[in-house]
């Protein structure tokens with residue numbers, strides 16, 4: 663196994679649904695140790711891309727490698743080494759938060775203490791509570807604790823800030839930073855641009871299934887000729903609106 667291979671590599675990946683190109687000839691490389699923010703308007707293809715990386719979905723064409731492995735062939739190894747916070751997830755009514763985390767630890771053959779991970783995501787007071795009674799934000803925190811099991815080499819987080827209060831948003835940002843400091847690669851999609859700006863080494867902007875821009879925030883600012891103090895939101899709107907204007911209509 664080579665640790666010099668990128669954490670994520672997508673080559674000419676396309677995913678079609680009837681006449682929709684959810685992902686369109688995508689080339690994407692995320693190096694080991696990066697924190698990479700994956701942005702794009704609703705329907706841009708972010709969750710589809712994540713599904714393709716984890717073999718939840720199969721590409722129409724193109725190839726994907728995760729931690730140097732082909733997820734279609736080595737799915738057990740990939741899932742062992744990757745922590746995933748999916749776009750949509752289900753929790754079991756009648757099962758505690760501790761049981762949810764313990765279940766993931768068991769499948770990964772890991773001896774992490776669920777209580778420690780739950781404390782870390784701010785659920786220290788709800789370790790033995792029924793996850794079926796959790797609020798949206800508590801569910802999100804629990805799903806993140808499940809993703810953190812086993813100190814994964816790569817974290818793939820689909821909208822990790824979704825449903826969280828400001829404390830939760832800050833906690834997730836701190837966890838992303840801590841995980842990156844530990845040596846993990848973090849790849850996450852988000853619409854919370856202020857947080858992306860604070861935490862990411864590199865940002866990719868997806869629009870209609872294609873990567874329309876990629877780089878550091880400064881590089882994206884330069885690319886859009888935005889002023890030096892332009893926020894991530896300014897740059898995002900510029901990048902994604904410009905394409906809509908070119909085409910003369912909003913699709």
Ligand SMILES: Nc1ncnc2c1ncn2[C@@H]1O[C@H](COP(=O)(O)OP(=O)(O)OP(=O)(O)O)[C@@H](O)[C@H]1O
Pocket residue numbers: 679682683684702703704705706707708709710711
């Ligand atoms: N199972 C499916 N069948 C048909 N079309 C689909 C399916 N899944 C996704 N799509 C389409 O693919 C495109 C990309 O969807 P995707 O969910 O990947 O976008 P996204 O960038 O994650 O959006 P959001 O920010 O709203 O979560 C959309 O046009 C969506 O309607």
